[in-house]
Amino acid sequence: MTSTENELLNWQLPLAELHCHIDGTTSPALALRQARKYNVDISDVTNGDQFLWGNFSQFLDAYDRIAALFRDEADHKLLTFDYLKQLSEQGTIYSELFISPCHAEQSGLGAEHYVEALSTAAIEAKEAFGIECRFIVTGVRHYGAEKVTAAAKFAATCKAPLITGFGMAGDERFGDIRDYAAAFDIARDAGLGITVHSGEFAGAEEIERTIDSLRPDRLGHGVRAVESERLMKGIAEQGIVLECCPGSNIALGVFPSFEAHPLRLLKDAGCRITVSSDDPPFFKTTLKREYEIAAETHGFTEAELVELTREALCAAFIDARSRERLLSKLP
Ligand code: HPA
Numbered sequence: 001m002t003s004t005e006n007e008l009l010n011w012q013l014p015l016a017e018l019h020c021h022i023d024g025t026t027s028p029a030l031a032l033r034q035a036r037k038y039n040v041d042i043s044d045v046t047n048g049d050q051f052l053w054g055n056f057s058q059f060l061d062a063y064d065r066i067a068a069l070f071r072d073e074a075d076h077k078l079l080t081f082d083y084l085k086q087l088s089e090q091g092t093i094y095s096e097l098f099i100s101p102c103h104a105e106q107s108g109l110g111a112e113h114y115v116e117a118l119s120t121a122a123i124e125a126k127e128a129f130g131i132e133c134r135f136i137v138t139g140v141r142h143y144g145a146e147k148v149t150a151a152a153k154f155a156a157t158c159k160a161p162l163i164t165g166f167g168m169a170g171d172e173r174f175g176d177i178r179d180y181a182a183a184f185d186i187a188r189d190a191g192l193g194i195t196v197h198s199g200e201f202a203g204a205e206e207i208e209r210t211i212d213s214l215r216p217d218r219l220g221h222g223v224r225a226v227e228s229e230r231l232m233k234g235i236a237e238q239g240i241v242l243e244c245c246p247g248s249n250i251a252l253g254v255f256p257s258f259e260a261h262p263l264r265l266l267k268d269a270g271c272r273i274t275v276s277s278d279d280p281p282f283f284k285t286t287l288k289r290e291y292e293i294a295a296e297t298h299g300f301t302e303a304e305l306v307e308l309t310r311e312a313l314c315a316a317f318i319d320a321r322s323r324e325r326l327l328s329k330l331p
C-alpha cells in the first residue's frame with residue numbers, strides 16, 4: 001500500500017453523495033437472504049459474493065431482478081437503514097437516494113407505504129448516526145413516458161417531506177427525450193429539484209437535447225459532455241452539476257480505465273462536479289472509494305476533495321437551513 005493510500009484510509013473527510021439508486025445498494029449476501037425469504041432463484045444474476053451481468057442491458061435486467069426481492073415495508077426499511085449505516089461508517093454526512101415507487105408497485109406495495117418505510121429508515125438513521133438523507137423519485141426511461149409521468153405526478157403530490165427531487169434513470173438510448181418534458185414540467189412546477197441520467201451511454205448531442213427539453217439542475221453522469229468543448233462550456237456557464245460516478249463508468253465500460261475517466265478534464269473545463277457510487281455492490285465500489293479514485297488517479301488534493309463535498313452540498317435538493325448546517329461541518 002502506498003503512503004497516499006494509507007493517508008486516505010485514515011481520513012476524517014466528510015463525504016456527500018447525490019447519485020445512488022437505493023435498490024442498487026443491495027449486497028449479494030442481502031440479495032440471497034431476500035431470495036430465500038421469497039423462494040426466488042437468482043443464481044443467474046449472483047454468484048456467491050458478486051452480481052453477474054455483462055453489458056448495460058444485462059445490468060439493468062439484473063437490477064430489476066434484485067429490486068423485485070424487496071416487497072414489503074420491512075424489506076425497504078432494512079435496505080435503506082443498512083445503506084445509510086454503511087455510508088456513515090465511511091464518514092458520509094449527506095446522501096440523496098434515487099427511489100422508485102414504480103418498482104415497489106410491481107411487487108404490490110402502494111407508493112405511499114413504500115415512501116413511508118423509506119422515510120422511517122432515514123429518520124432512524126439520522127437519529128442513530130447523524131447522517132442526513134433526501135429522496136429523488138425516479139422514473140425509468142425505458143418503461144416509457146406514461147410511467148415516468150405517473151412517477152412525476154406521484155412525486156409532485158405525495159407531500160413526503162424527504163422527497164425533494166425528481167429524476168429519470170434507465171436506458172438513455174430509449175425513445176425521444178422530448179416526450180418526457182411534460183413529466184419534468186410537473187415535477188419542476190411542484191418545486192422539486194431536477195436531475196436526469198444523460199451522457200453515460202449517449203453522447204453530446206443527446207445531452208444537449210436533454211438540457212434543452214428538460215432543463216435539469218443536475219445531470220446523472222453527464223461525463224460524455226467531454227466529447228464537445230462547446231457543450232462543456234455551456235454546462236459550466238449554466239452551472240449544471242454533474243453527478244460523476246467513475247467506478248460505475250469503468251464497470252460498465254463507458255471509459256476503459258480510471259485514468260481515461262474525464263473527472264479532471266470536466267473540472268478543468270469549469271464544470272461543477274461531484275462524485276457518487278451509483279449502485280455500489282454492482283460496481284464493486286463505495287462512496288469512499290470514489291473519493292479515493294479522485295485522489296489517487298486524478299491527483300485531487302485534500303482541499304479539492306473537500307470541494308467535492310461542498311459542491312454536492314451546494315447542489316443538494318435540500319432546504320437552506322439544512323444546507324447551511326451541513327456546510328458548517330466542512331473544514
Ligand atoms: N444508469 C441508468 N439507470 C440505472 C443505473 C445506471 O447506472 N442504475 C440503476 N438504474
Ligand code: ZN
Nearest residue numbers: 169197220278
Ligand atoms: Zn445512476
